[in-house]
Amino acid sequence: MSEPTDSDRPFSPLDFEADKYRYSIQRPLVSHPDYDTLLIASRQSTEGGDLKRVILKPILLGHGHELRTRAVEEVHLSSFLRHPNIASVLGSAFNDEMAYVVMDMDPGRFLLSIMDTAISVQRKLSHGFAAYVAAEVADALDHAHRAVDDEGRALHLVHRAVGPMSIRLGHNGRVQLTNLGAAWSELMGRIRTPPQMLRGDPAYTAPEILRGFEKPEAGQRDPLTPLALDGRADIFSLGLVLLEMLLARYPLDPPDTLWLDIELRFPPEVRGERPSSLLPLETLANRLLHFGPEEVQHATRELPEPLRRIVTRALRPEPAERYATAGQMRDELRDFLQATGQPPYGAKQAKAEVKRLFALASAPAELPAYSIVEMGVLPVPPDMNLEDED
Secondary structure, eight states, X not given: OOOOOSTTSOOOTTEEEETTEEEEEEEEEEOOTTXXXXXXXXXXXXXXXXOEEEEEXXXXXXXXXXXXXXXXXXXXXXXXXXXXXXXXXXXXXXXXXXXXXXXXXXXXXXXXXXXXHHHHTTOOOOHHHHHHHHHHHHHHHHHHHTOBOTTSOBOOOBOOOOSTTSEEEETTSOEEEOOOTTOBOOOTTOOOOOTTEEOSOGGGOOHHHHGGGTSOOTTOSSTTSOTTOOTHXXXXXXXXXXXXXXXXXXXXXSOXXXXXXXXXXXXXXXXXXXXXXXXXXXXXXXXXXXXXXXXXXXXXXXXXXXXXXXXXXXXXXXXXXXXXXXXXXHHHHHXXXXXXXXXXXXXXXXXXXXXXXXXXXXXXXXXOOOOOSBTTSSOOOTTOOGGGOO
16 A cells, blocks of 8 residues: 555545544554554644654553553653663554554564574574674663653563564664563553453563462462562563574474473463464463573573573573673673674674575575564565465
């Protein structure tokens, strides 16, 4: 669908007006059962002027007025975060029964798209790329974890959804952290997450969030929200993302036989924010709960010692044994980048590496079929007819 060229174009079913802006939804950016739906749209003032391309995220958790409230909350929370590595949120928009969070759209790709492309062309991301991306995300998290409200009160924010689909690389090589919709904070007046609902991406959830069903703390109201929940949960999630970039595979994908002797199973009544099309939540949770130091040591055995040390500390099962702050993890990653003897790895080098990677993927007929998550970043193999997919 082409972009509109002026404000006089007749409305289509994908057009709506909200809060002095006119929106025209162009196409999905992400439409996948495991991730938030994201829509590419153009936005223009109802008084005319330039068009701006934006991303609309429909709010799907809740009904009626709750949808609007959750959208407003996400926008409000994001207003306390001003950091170059945190994606800008422009506001909210409402159309009939739909509520949207409106986000700035910079040209780029999600980290998951880059990782999947590397696998498709049988390449591994460089150690420099993985360390650079993780360091930039850690820098963003450090800012978010220290955020305060208008009156200077600490928000104690925990992102809870750090994963390859909440990390985006611009075409300029800059890294941004997205998706604050699942964030936990002490911002006054926020709607509580429904009980026994796991927010964020279950595949990267810290074990302390899952342990409430095994050993609930005294006074713990929600078994998935420990009393001492803090930013160290995000450090664990980032450690898993870092390890996945380094290994070119999801770290918790060994044979299920490794866990056949586990007597205590994660309760099936706990549900994720959306049903997974890959693995049952119970399977993911049990893998996370039993991914201990021995498993991490085995997974990192071929990594350079500095990276192995960073990953091992980030993935300690007990929060007290991890980095105390995301800033500490960022600093050690940047030390690694400076100590390799090569020119420092930064946005320029990341841009060049991603460009080379996608150049290899320019001939889809030669690639194996792959799952489409972020639409439009790769050519569609000729044997895949997206129009027939549910």
